[in-house]
Amino acid sequence: MSDAPATPSAASDLIRPVAPEAARSAWALRLRANSEYVAIPLIAIAVAAALFALFLLAIGKSPADFVSYVWRGGFGTAFSFQNTLQRSSPLILTALAVAIPARIGLIMIGGEGALVLGGFAAAALAIPMIGVLPPLLALTVMAAFAMLVGGFWVGLAGFLRTARGVNETISSLLLTYIGIAIMNFFVEGALRDLSNPNKPSTKPLGDAYMVGKIPGTDVHWGFAAGVLLCVLLYLLLERTTFGFAARVTGGNYRAALAQGLPVGKLIVACSGLAGACAGLAGFFEVAAIQGRANASLAAGYGFTGILVSFLARHNPLVIPPVAILFGGIVASGGLIQRRMGLPDATVQVLEGLIFVVILTSETLYGRFSIFKPPAGRDRT
């Protein structure tokens, strides 16, 4: 852009259709620029894997064994892969709970709390509905209620952010602890199913009121719902004015305010959507896996979801493959524990390591000339 007035030739440049080879080179430039966002995370994962291999060698275990058990336990057979897909469903949904607020510039980590409360709310609401409403209707109401409760819980952190300037990272994690305490309070008290002496739980839903499997597979519908939500939320964030306004706010808060965007409402809406996704994850954990709400809802999916979202660079379309990768690692945890004699926290160490390396790799963006447009051919 120059300050000189537009000459007739420049104006005709704008009107003339783009020549085919120019379009191809524009594509090449875009590809070159975007491949940075693929290459650097892959390098980071490779570095994290190498560090983890060194860690295993240092404690006298074989990294090759580890890889082969992750493959066998998470991906190798039809059974294990379907198990992986099943476990990736809450990861997809809790990763969305991080990715949506990230677009508006907030680091929300309350997915675990929204999952637990959403799941509990669904199980509690089911108690008077079982046997009264038809299963499909009851499940729909339960899912909607779980999303509402989850959305409220994370939305609260967003509201506190805009209304009182409370740091959203700390408040969302505090709300997670409070949410787990609320569930424990009811599950061990008023809503405890006394016929089950083992683990304090709510009343079971019963087989008739469980979410079924996707036909032809052993994977429940939560996985399909997660993938569908990823696509829908991608469209919302990338192709609508709402998404544009959210991204502007995330990019420059003051500019958004100056533009007159409803920044506060956008923040609450994004947080609410995030919580609704995590709440839905809780609904599927209750209605498709556990059949009741109890302490095992807080299995750490919400925390792995944070990592999934960061690894996918908060892009909803990249979340499902990353979630499947981590679903597989989580699913093979038991096998690794039994066969290699490693503690169950091994997966946690690996996840923490990948997380740290991925964040460190942020510093590499824009440093490699190979990803930059060739000098001199810059649009002037």
Next chain:
Amino acid sequence: MNDAVLTVLIAMLGGAIRVSTPFMFVALGECLTEKSGRVNLGLEGTLVLGAMVAYAASYHTGSPWLGVLAAGVAGAALGAMHGAICGLPKVNDVAVGIAMMLFGVGIAFFFGKPYIQPTAPRLDSISLGFWSDSPSLKSALEVNPLFFVGVVIAVALAWALRNTRWGLVVRTVGDSAPAARAMGLSVNLVRFLTTSVGGFLAGAGGAFLSLSYPGSWNQGLSSGQGLMAVALVIFARWSPVRCVYAALLFGAAGALGPSLQSIGITQGYYFFNAAPYILTLVIMIATSSATHSARDMPGELTMAK
């Protein structure tokens, strides 16, 4: 009835002193780190790792004080990692803190597995209740020496930040990185050092958890104390001495559940256990403001921008 109230109050006094110690150490560490303009949210992980390392070291060497030292060193290592990574351009310190939290807890659980069963020598307490006949007051005044160490560190830190050259360097770096650079200071080096020292303190705070109260190592030892301590620094407006008062307040809130249990009120156990989280949230709501950043906040903090 009166007796019951008295019992609860005495138990809360003792509990406040006991429960506040780890809060105090983490808050002091975080206070120093934030004074230099960086947030380390990973201190929850540091606290858990410190607890595990202290227990293991005390078990193997037979000396709990060596355990405290080892916990500090482990915490300093995690802090140094955070400090070094955040020194790179474009890296977000809050996100790295979350990652370090997961990493620290993971490492602690991984290596801590063999130490869940055995008993390690614990830190002895000092009996300050010798003048009293009341057994409950006596037990409430069994104070761990680490509590006094924490108070001394708080006073020393407050003095050093205000009166020494080092304190001035830390405050300058925290308030304005460009000004610090113009003075020829290395911003990254100063923040690396404050994050490492902050990690040392948080690790030592973890040692209190496993070696004094509750006094054993297990995976449920800390649930959010490290995080609450970070929030507490905001409440204490970045003053080490106010951190001690705030820690005592949080300790009292944390002691509420067990105190009520001691007189037989067990209803709502989970709600009283949630009291510190709720208190933290309420305090954050009350002391934050949407329109201007908190008083006395170091200008370089990501929260301030």
